[in-house]
Structures are given as structure tokens and as C-alpha cells.
Amino acid sequence: MRTVLAVIAFAFLPVAVLAQPVPASPPPPAPLPPGQVIPAGVEPPFLQPGQEVSQPLTPVGPMPGDREPPAAKSEPKLEPPPPPDAKPKPVPEVKPGVEVKIGTPNGSRGPLGPNWSSAELLYWWPSRQPVPPLVSGARTGLPxxxxDPGTSLLVGGRAIDSDPSAGGRFTMGSTLNSSETVGYEITYMFLGTRTFRERVTxxxxxxxxxxxxYTxxxxxxxEYLTLAQPGxxxxxFxxxxxxxxxxxxxxxxxxxxxxxxLKINALAGWRYFQVHEGLRMEQTQLRFADMPGIARTADQFDAHNRFHGGQLGLHADARSGSVFCExxxxxxxxxNYEVVKNEGMTVLQTPVLGGLATRGFGGSGIYVQPSSAGRTANGVFAVVPEGTIKFGFRLGDAGRVYLGYTFVYLSDAVRPGDQIDRTLNPGQIPIVNGAGPGxxxxxxxxxVNRSDFWAQGLIIGLxxxx
Structure with missing residues (x-):
């Protein structure tokens, strides 16, 4: 009986299994929009066959064959996309031609700029040297x-004609603060040495x-010390x-x-100004009657001015488009440290048997004698004002060319022609006594006499x- 029941149960078991209901499969997921990226750590939805993958899947575990797991990398944080009605952030406007400098407010230059320099060609007229009456002559042949109406002044009594002197002026400057409102500048200028001559014979x-x-x-x-007379x-001279x-x-x-x-700057600093002038008188005399032979004389007067002092000033720059006035x-x-130097020399050559006998007298010329020869130095208070005006054109934002005028003045200056004492003792003059000072x-x-000095002229600069 038990055997019959076991056979019947075994026969009906497959029928019971097949009779169980089959669970329904989940519906397929909606396809991903084109370009959408699945964030890391989120289980991607089931992909349907044939559907395009937006990015490859990255393994999260060690791969077979790796010796050690790769180091974990921090994933970048993704910012949520802005809403559709959000406005973009404004970008600061940069004007064409304006240089952006890092470190200054708003990326713009300050009033002075980081660095500046200028080079100028000078074409100046220094004030003429005062020259006392030096040479008078006559056409009659008499001394x-x-x-005497027949005697006329030939040299002196007025300044010797002079031509302009060329030179240069150079400036370099730099700012001292980040806002470029304070800086410093160094300037050097010079005029080339010019020599002018007048001759009488x-x-x-x-x-x-x-x-x-002379007196x-x-x-x-x-009286007159006669240098030339017929016979x-x-x-x-x-x-x-x-x-x-x-x-x-x-x-x-x-x-x-x-x-x-308009731009206005204040200046404060130190100035050195130097003026060196010289006056030289030379003469060669051929002597026929009295002490025959050759006599040469030279008188040299030098005046040096070296000014040192504090300086104040103002600088104004007016602009309109590409044109400016400064x-x-x-x-x-x-x-003003003043130095006056007087030097004289006389050389007499007289014929002797077999040649010429030469004698020299140092410190003795005509206007320079041992009583006036030497060096004198003094220091006096002086003032040096200077004014400059320029007109020109701007070359973009970094360059300018201009033409201008400058006037500079030195008070209480020593000048060579003012240092001549024309009161002489004829007995001390070697060409008169033939023996030198006795x-x-x-x-x-x-x-030491003082006057003033000035220089003015044109400038062309960059x-x-x-």
C-alpha cells in the first residue's frame, strides 16, 4: 500500500511544478538622453541591446593580473548646471591700445607710469663773455x-661774437610705489666746449x-703799450x-x-650746475729797433663756477588728443663755489753769435704779473632758475616727440673778462724792461668781480x- 502511494506522489510532482505561475519580467528602462553622463557610484540602468553607451564603464575593483590595487583618486565635484534663465557673469571691458599692468588698480597705469626716459638735442646760445677794451689801433702809422680821432677800438669793449653750442640732455625715471604716483628721476646735460677768436695784425x-x-x-x-708800429x-695779437x-x-x-x-607734478631734489669760461690773450712781436728779436707773451684768465643746491619745481602737462603742451x-x-685762476708767460729771443738766446719769465705776461698771478677761491650764495616749454605729438601711449625752448640762469657768477686789472706798472713788464719784474x-x-650767466635755446626730444 505504501509503495502504491509513493508511486502516485512521484507521478504528480512534475505536474505541480509546471502548474506554478511564472513571474512577469520588469519593463525595459527609458533610453538615456544623448550626451548624458552617469555619475560615479550610481548603478547604471539596464542597457537594451543596440543602445549607444555615452561613456565606458570603469572597473571599481582590481583587475586580474594587477600586482596591487591602483591608488584611489578623488572624483571632481560636478557643479549643477545653471538654470535656463540665468545671466552670464559680466567680463570687464579692456579698451583697445591700453596696456594692462599687473599690480596696479584695475590693471591700468598710474599718473607717472612704471618707468620713463627722454633724450634731447640742445642747440643753445650761452651769454657772451664780457671783454674790456683790449686793443686800439690807428691807420696813420703813429702810436x-x-x-685822438684817428685811434679806434679794435677788440674788446663788447662781447666777442659767438655761435650756438650743441649739446644733449638725458633723463631717466622710475616709480616708487604701486599706484605710480611718486617716483624719482635723474637728469644730465652738457653743452660742447666752443672757442671763438679775434685777431689783429x-x-x-x-x-x-x-x-x-692800461692805466x-x-x-x-x-696810456697804450704799443705792440705794432711801422719801422x-x-x-x-x-x-x-x-x-x-x-x-x-x-x-x-x-x-x-x-x-x-591735465597732469601736474611737484619736483623736489638736488642740483649741480657748472660753468667754465676762459679768456686768453697771445701775441707774437717781431722787434726791429729796440731789443731786436722775437717776443711772445700770453695772459690766461679762467673762471670756474660750481653750483650745488636744493631745488623745487612744478611740471604741468596739458593734453588734447595726440597734441600736448608741457x-x-x-x-x-x-x-656757488667760485675759482679764478690767472697765469702769464713771456719768452724773449734775442740774436747772438751762432743763434738765438732764449729767456722765459713765468708768471709775467702783460696784464698778469706776479702781484695778480695765482688762484682765488670763494663760496657765495646763488640762485639757479630754469624754465622749459615743449610742444609735440603723442606716439600711442608710450612715446612722444616734441620741440621746445629752455632758459637757465646763474646769479653771482665769476667771468674771466671781469677779472682783468688794467692798472699796470710798465717797469714790471718784461717786453718793456727786457729783464722781468724787478x-x-x-x-x-x-x-674777484661777479656778474651773472645765462643760456637759452632750442630743444628737440623724444x-x-x-
Whole structure:
């Protein structure tokens, strides 16, 4: 009986299994939009056959054959996309031609700029040297005489004609703060040395006799030392002047006004200004009657001015488009160190048996004698004002070309022609006595007279800021 029941149960078991209901499969997922990326860590939905994969699946575990698992990398954080109605952030506008400088507010330059420099060609007229009356002559062949209508002044009594001097001026500057409102600049200028000459001789027929005026220290009378006279002697007399100017200055620059069309800067610093001038008188005399032979004389007067002082000034720059006008006014107060040097020399050559006998007398010329020869130095208070005006055109934002005018002045200056003492003792002059100074005398004296000096002229320049 048990065997029959077991057979019946075994026969109906497959029928019971097949009779169980089959669960329904889940519906397929909706396809992904094109370009959508599945974030890391999110289980991707089931992919239907033939559906395009937007990115490859990255394994999260070690791969077979790897010796050690790769180091974990931090995933970048993805910002949520902006809403459709969001406005983009504004981008600062950069004007064409404006240089953006890192470190200044808003990326723009300050009033002074980071660096600047200029080079200028100078074409200046220094003030002419004062020259006292030096040579007077006559066409009659008689020695010159004071008050004689036939005697005329040939050299001196006025400045010797001069031509302009060329030179240069160079400036370099740099800012001292990030806002470019305070800086410094260094300037150097020079004028080339120029020498001018005037000559007088009786050998060309223009005059037949001439001499040098002086006041006799013994009698007080005005007389002439005759250098050329027909049948007695002939002479070539040369007067030359020389001038040299140079200087430098260091200034602190501070911006006071920075407007679209006007910029004003203040200047404060130190100035050095130097003026060297010389006056030289040379003559070569051929002597026929009295002490025959050759006599050469030379008198040299040098005046050196070296000014040192503090300086203040203002600089204004007006602009309209590409055209600009620039004005600078400065004044320096300080000490002028003055040096006056007087030197003289006479050489007499007289014929002797077999040649010429030569004798030299140092420190003795005509206007320079032992009583006036030497060096004198003084320090006096002086003022140096300077004014400059320029007109030109801008070359973009970094360059400018211009044409201008400058005037500079030095008060209380020593000049060579003012240092000549024309009160002489004829007995001390070697070409008169043939033996040189024979006794001590206080005339001519070593004197120091002061006047003023100025220079003015044109400038042509180029300025750059970078």
C-alpha cells in the first residue's frame, strides 16, 4: 500500500511544478538622453541591446593580473548646471591700445607710469663773455693815443661774437610705489666746449699800428703799450674765449593732479650746475729797433663756477588728443663755489753769435704779473632758475616727440673778462724792461668781480614711458 502511494506522489510532482505561475519580467528602462553622463557610484540602468553607451564603464575593483590595487583618486565635484534663465557673469571691458599692468588698480597705469626716459638735442646760445677794451689801433702809422680821432677800438669793449653750442640732455625715471604716483628721476646735460677768436695784425694793411690800453700805476695816466708800429715792430695779437656748461640733478616726483587733459607734478631734489669760461690773450712781436728779436707773451684768465643746491619745481602737462603742451619751472638755492685762476708767460729771443738766446719769465705776461698771478677761491650764495616749454605729438601711449625752448640762469657768477686789472706798472713788464719784474708791486691786483650767466635755446626730444 505504501509503495502504491509513493508511486502516485512521484507521478504528480512534475505536474505541480509546471502548474506554478511564472513571474512577469520588469519593463525595459527609458533610453538615456544623448550626451548624458552617469555619475560615479550610481548603478547604471539596464542597457537594451543596440543602445549607444555615452561613456565606458570603469572597473571599481582590481583587475586580474594587477600586482596591487591602483591608488584611489578623488572624483571632481560636478557643479549643477545653471538654470535656463540665468545671466552670464559680466567680463570687464579692456579698451583697445591700453596696456594692462599687473599690480596696479584695475590693471591700468598710474599718473607717472612704471618707468620713463627722454633724450634731447640742445642747440643753445650761452651769454657772451664780457671783454674790456683790449686793443686800439690807428691807420696813420703813429702810436695810438687816447682822445685822438684817428685811434679806434679794435677788440674788446663788447662781447666777442659767438655761435650756438650743441649739446644733449638725458633723463631717466622710475616709480616708487604701486599706484605710480611718486617716483624719482635723474637728469644730465652738457653743452660742447666752443672757442671763438679775434685777431689783429699790422701785416695785412688793415691797421698800421696798435697797442693795449692800461692805466699807469705810477702816474695814474691812461696810456697804450704799443705792440705794432711801422719801422719799430710788428705784431700778431689774438684774443680767444671758451665756454663749457654741464650739470646734473636728482629729483623726487609726486603727482598732484591727474585729470583726463591735465597732469601736474611737484619736483623736489638736488642740483649741480657748472660753468667754465676762459679768456686768453697771445701775441707774437717781431722787434726791429729796440731789443731786436722775437717776443711772445700770453695772459690766461679762467673762471670756474660750481653750483650745488636744493631745488623745487612744478611740471604741468596739458593734453588734447595726440597734441600736448608741457611746461616746467624749477628754482635751486645753494652755494656757488667760485675759482679764478690767472697765469702769464713771456719768452724773449734775442740774436747772438751762432743763434738765438732764449729767456722765459713765468708768471709775467702783460696784464698778469706776479702781484695778480695765482688762484682765488670763494663760496657765495646763488640762485639757479630754469624754465622749459615743449610742444609735440603723442606716439600711442608710450612715446612722444616734441620741440621746445629752455632758459637757465646763474646769479653771482665769476667771468674771466671781469677779472682783468688794467692798472699796470710798465717797469714790471718784461717786453718793456727786457729783464722781468724787478721789485714787489701791488698792481695789477688779484680781483674777484661777479656778474651773472645765462643760456637759452632750442630743444628737440623724444620721450618714452614703459
Amino acid at each position: 695810438p693815443v687816447f682822445g 699790422d701785416l695785412n694793411g688793415a691797421v698800421r699800428s696798435f697797442g693795449l690800453p 699807469n700805476a705810477t702816474t695814474g695816466a691812461n 719799430v715792430n710788428s705784431s700778431l 689774438t684774443v680767444s674765449t671758451s665756454t663749457r656748461v654741464q650739470g646734473w640733478e636728482i629729483n623726487t616726483v609726486a603727482n598732484l593732479v591727474d585729470d583726463k587733459s 611746461m616746467t619751472a624749477k628754482v635751486a638755492f645753494g652755494q 721789485f714787489a708791486s701791488d698792481r695789477p691786483a688779484r680781483i 620721450e618714452t614711458r614703459y
